[in-house]
Amino acid sequence: MFDQNDIRKIEERGSSVSEVEAQVERFRKGFPWLDIVAPATPGNGIKVLGDDAADRAVAYYENASVAGKCKFVPASGAASRMFKDIFAGLAALEDGKDPGAESSAGKLASNIEKFAFYTREMFGTPADNAEYRREVAAKVLGGEGLGYGSKPKGVIRFHRYPDGECRTAFAEHLVEAQDYMRNADGSANIVFTISPEFGKLFEDALEEVKAAYEARYSVRFSISFTCQEKSTDTVAVDLKNRPFRTEEGELLFRPAGHGALIHNLNAIEDELVSIKNIDNVSNDRFLPVTAKYKKVLMGVALSLRDRIFGYLNALDKAGDSVCPTLCDEIERFLAEELSITLPPVACPSERVALLRSKLDRPIRVCGMVRNQGEPGGGPFIVKSKDGSTNLQILESVQINMGDEASREMLAGATHFNPVDLVCCLRNYKGEKFNLLEYVDQDAGFISSKSYQGRELKALELPGLWNGSMSDWNTCFVEVPLETFNPVKVVLDLLRPAHQGE
Numbered sequence: 001m002f003d004q005n006d007i008r009k010i011e012e013r014g015s016s017v018s019e020v021e022a023q024v025e026r027f028r029k030g031f032p033w034l035d036i037v038a039p040a041t042p043g044n045g046i047k048v049l050g051d052d053a054a055d056r057a058v059a060y061y062e063n064a065s066v067a068g069k070c071k072f073v074p075a076s077g078a079a080s081r082m083f084k085d086i087f088a089g090l091a092a093l094e095d096g097k098d099p100g101a102e103s104s105a106g107k108l109a110s111n112i113e114k115f116a117f118y119t120r121e122m123f124g125t126p127a128d129n130a131e132y133r134r135e136v137a138a139k140v141l142g143g144e145g146l147g148y149g150s151k152p153k154g155v156i157r158f159h160r161y162p163d164g165e166c167r168t169a170f171a172e173h174l175v176e177a178q179d180y181m182r183n184a185d186g187s188a189n190i191v192f193t194i195s196p197e198f199g200k201l202f203e204d205a206l207e208e209v210k211a212a213y214e215a216r217y218s219v220r221f222s223i224s225f226t227c228q229e230k231s232t233d234t235v236a237v238d239l240k241n242r243p244f245r246t247e248e249g250e251l252l253f254r255p256a257g258h259g260a261l262i263h264n265l266n267a268i269e270d271e272l273v274s275i276k277n278i279d280n281v282s283n284d285r286f287l288p289v290t291a292k293y294k295k296v297l298m299g300v301a302l303s304l305r306d307r308i309f310g311y312l313n314a315l316d317k318a319g320d321s322v323c324p325t326l327c328d329e330i331e332r333f334l335a336e337e338l339s340i341t342l343p344p345v346a347c348p349s350e351r352v353a354l355l356r357s358k359l360d361r362p363i364r365v366c367g368m369v370r371n372q373g374e375p376g377g378g379p380f381i382v383k384s385k386d387g388s389t390n391l392q393i394l395e396s397v398q399i400n401m402g403d404e405a406s407r408e409m410l411a412g413a414t415h416f417n418p419v420d421l422v423c424c425l426r427n428y429k430g431e432k433f434n435l436l437e438y439v440d441q442d443a444g445f446i447s448s449k450s451y452q453g454r455e456l457k458a459l460e461l462p463g464l465w466n467g468s469m470s471d472w473n474t475c476f477v478e479v480p481l482e483t484f485n486p487v488k489v490v491l492d493l494l495r496p497a498h499q500g501e
Contacts, residue, residue: 014231057299343387443467
């Protein structure tokens with residue numbers, strides 16, 4: 001299948017021939033559908049906290065002992081998809097075809113003064129004509145203007161404030177971190193996952209605000225940038241599941257989706273990690289509710305951590321004399337708090353071993369918002385390979401849409417995950433978990449792409465908050481919709497959460 005040149009290129013990437021052969025075999029075999037038991041809903045997999053319970057969770061977080069906190073922000077994406085409709089509008093305008101005032105390009109031009117990246121020097125006074133629409137689109141996207149069409153989302157100016165300050169999405173994450181992720185020593189640690197070609201842009205964005213924010217908020221930022229490892233790229237195949245080759249005869253490797261970032265997350269030393277996408281930030285007006293519910297999630301996570309650690313220590317102390325009453329209590333805890341039900345076991349020692357294996361795992365608490373039609377993974381109760389049940393975030397591609405029962409359960413989902421997670425990454429002995437041991441390799445998916453005008457199939461690794469965290473202890477908590485303010489297309493910046501008063 002591979003010649004000596006292929007083998008050399010594979011090894012230069014930090015991969016191995018056996019790994020690439022396994023990827024090709026995965027294309028041929030496909031991925032199994034997830035065995036869904038039920039959608040997670042309020043009272044059945046999703047916790048809905050009243051005001052008092054939310055306040056108690058915040059207090060628990062603020063008083064808990066934690067071996068370091070860190071914010072983890074996937075930020076490697078270019079903004080090309082954010083401006084997809086504007087690119088199309090610009091192409092039409094340059095062909096002499098005006099898409100009109102109600103098109104995306106038209107709305108961008110007519111509302112240009114409302115965007116944080118507007119300046120009168122660059123864009124002048126808005127006008128309702130095709131030439132002005134073309135000029136605005138060209139200056140927003142092209143190198144003669146802002147060049148946003150080829151920059152990462154993180155360095156795009158999202159918000160303008162009454163005092164004239166304009167903040168990028170990157171800057172807003174710094175402001176958030178100093179509020180709810182500050183360590184006891186006054187530091188705020190943030191890891192941004194970026195593409196290597198954007199390193200200088202992010203470094204400049206940090207330099208622009210770091211000193212001013214540290215003085216304003218009395219904080220010390222520890223910012224690091226990490227890149228998706230080349231060794232996690234996966235080989236592409238043609239429509240006959242043969243390794244895809246470029247016109248030059250080279251194997252084609254592609255980034256394997258955000259699931260590859262489990263390696264970057266695994267490198268973090270801090271115990272408590274908050275995960276949030278780069279584009280999910282809002283105007284400062286929404287920071288109080290955002291920060292409160294991040295603290296709620298962290299309080300729930302740390303409360304679960306402490307109960308789990310207590311049970312594991314009790315099992316250690318009991319040794320070979322574990323009483324059935326303790327086992328019964330642990331089983332109730334697993335069922336009530338984590339939706340884990342266990343398969344039958346043959347003897348008491350097997351029961352203890354199974355309980356220990358279910359307890360001694362990384363923890364994640366995921367914010368869930370009411371489904372408003374936004375894209376995002378859904379919360380479900382699924383059956384694992386060992387016969388137990390647990391909570392998972394599933395994408396639609398993991399669900400067998402040819403099965404009527406699965407379609408009905410998908411339709412019955414009331415919430416979705418806006419990538420709002422809190423993770424506890426150390427075990428009850430204070431040791432770091434090796435997160436790579438908790439990935440379900442069967443939870444990836446195959447997508448259709450093209451290269452050089454030719455169709456191909458691409459392999460997506462188990463998603464970071466899907467299959468890469470499949471074997472974690474999971475809890476879902478409802479959070480207010482106000483905490484979810486993504487910017488998927490540039491016109492989303494016109495929503496109230498991204499505008500001033």
